[in-house]
Amino acid sequence: MTSGTATTADHLRAALDGPWAAVRDEARTLLAGEEFTGDPYLDYKAARARVLEQMKAISTMGFAERGFRRENGGTSEPGAAVVGLEMLAYADLSLWVKSGVQWGLFGGAVENLGTERHREYIERLISLDLLGCFAMTESGHGSDVANLETTATYDPQTQEFVVHSPTPSARKDYIGGAAEHARMAAVFAQLITLGENKGVHCLLVPIRDENGADLPGVTTYDDGLKGGLPGVDNGRIVFDHVRVPRENLLNRYADVAPDGTYSSEIENPSRRFFTTLGTLVRGRVSVGGAAAAGARVALSIAMRYALQRRQFSDPDTGVETVLLDYRSHQRRLLPLVAKSYALAFAQNDLVRRMHLVQTGQNLEEGAQRALEKRAAGLKVAQTNHATRAIQECREACGGAGYLTENRLVTLKADTDVFTTFEGDNVVLTQLVAKELLTSYADEVRDLDALGWVRFAATMAGDVVRKRSGVRQLIQTLRDRGDDSIDEGDLSRRVVQLQLFADREDYLVRTAAHRLRARAEETGPFEAFNNAQDHILAAGAAHIDRLVLEAFIEGISDIEDPEARELADWMCDLFVYCTIEENQAWYIMHRFMSVDRAKAVRRGVNELVDRLRPHALTLVEAMGVPESMLRAAMLDDASVFERNQPISASS
DSSP, X not given: OEETTEEHHHHXXXXXXXXXXXXXXXXXXXXXXGGGSOOTTSOHHHHHHHHHHHHHHHTTTTTGGGGSOGGGTSOOOHHHHHHHHHTHHHHOHHHHHHHIIIIIIIHHHHHHHOOGGGXXXXXXXXXXXXXXXXXXXXXXXXXXXXXXXXXXXXXXXXXXXXXEOOXXXXXXXXXXXXXXXXXXXXXXXXXXXXXXXXXXXXXXXXXXXXXXXXXXXXXXXXXXXXXXXXXXXXXXXXXXXEEEEGGGBOOSSOEEOTTOOEEOSOOOHHHHHHHHHHTTHHHHHHHHHHHHHHHHHHHHHHHHHHTTOEEEEOTTTOOEEEGGGSHHHHHHHHHHHHHHHHHHHHHHHHHHHHHHHHTTSOOOTTHHHHHHHHHHXXXXXXXXXXXXXXXXXXXXXXXHHTSGGGSHHHHHHHHGGGGTTTSOHHHHHHHHHHHHHTTTOGGGGGOOHHHHHHHHTTOOSOHHHHHSSHHHXXXXXXXXXXXXXXXXXXXXXXXXXXXXXXXXXXXXXXXHHHHHHHHTTSOHHHHHHHTHHHHHHHHHHHHHHHHHHHHHHHXXXXXXXXXXXXXXXXXXHHHHHHHHHTHHHHHHTTSSOHHHHHHHHHHHHHHHHHHGGGHHHHHHHTOOOGGGTOOGGGGSGGGSOTTOOOOTTO
């Protein structure tokens, strides 16, 4: 299957690589060497040292500069920065996390929350002359950032902030870089001045001297061994009345004058808090992308193994059967590859949106907030997918999959934390659903819990179609000629999209009704808590619909007919499998008959059978070079043909 000199896999890969395909290709070349891989046999101290040396090499390749503005020594390419660093996940996820903490979280906080007076730090952190960490999470308040306990109290007499951990639960915890390498922390704390608490703000606090010793008033601890990511030095920080200059407040959105007077252009405290956190959305975008990259590595390994490994003889021929020729194996892996395709298109769309917002090319009202919601939803989808896909790949490779030399267990261990990293997935799904229920109404941002529940309970219209692009996309599909077949034909994109939108819309509307009914009997917390399962289901349905839309749009850009046909089949497989996973809901709520549900199951079987001959093409299109797989089982005794002599060189 070729068109000119490019193969079908090449055409598919170009589409999956997205707008920054050149950046991905550059990274594939630069990161192909073994010097960028992890070594699972190192103890965690040696692994940390190795990752730091790898970062020093990365810092000379231009990846980091892309994420910073030109006036700060960068190149103002946030989209390219996210994509380039995402490719580190193919080599070693410890390297990706450590790089993300330094240039994404710490560097992002300094640039996006700081002003001219903080510019001096940026060139130093880009070059690794200044190693930093992002001290937000606390032992007692992980996802509840607004209620962090660490305080930063302003002293007008000395014009300093006094940073303090008032309780044991106020210690900063799980902080990458805090255990060993970081010299400075971007600390999120309750800012108190002239006796008033002004809410959470970020300050730069030095924590170690040049020799690595804790500075006075700072105590750091090592979190020790973790379930994965041995190259990342996670630690804890406790502050005991640590004084930093007034200028160390990152003051883009608020400042404190020498006399202690507080000022901010954003008067509403809630709005100011969310604006501050919104500028750091790049981290959440990056986490989802890296998790999806880890899943692609695992699937690339497991699919190649399934194409070589034989097990049990065909009674008719006596020849042992290749694993991927079994229907059960096709059903295990091919739907996960299809979902990886869907998420790749969704991630490309998300990064593009982020790039436009952060470079000032999209100044529409609500663009930042919509980006935050989409980033939260896709982070959930991609990290959940990675957890499921990598585990399935491990099991599909049997005992070989459990050997460290074949990477699958390492990938599983390294990505496992991503479901709670940069926001717990349950909390983020809830965030997405709350945005849906309030239909992006700007006034809701300032409501208390009772006001939010009352507002959400009034939402009962056709929320999804009125407040999203579903109607427009459906019309676009019809304009392309997708209206010539029976409305019940599940192979039609319009029908598929309507089914996804129907599920989302129904769940959103009924969640609103449930809130309304409960709110009349109880308080706001009880009302919300009672409907939480329903609210989470609405959020999950919304995420599925966003991913499908991105898949449809991604396919539309593929010009090569053979590549487009394969992509169409993969989209069908993603749709059919998603419906199959939720078929009980569709039947229960009469959106689908039992006979139609059976047709969905048959459709999955037909699609995996149709895609089986193209399995290698589909895997190659995911873009993980064979040189970066480094799984020994792809070339060991378990995959040799039976009854073939072993050569001396083997």
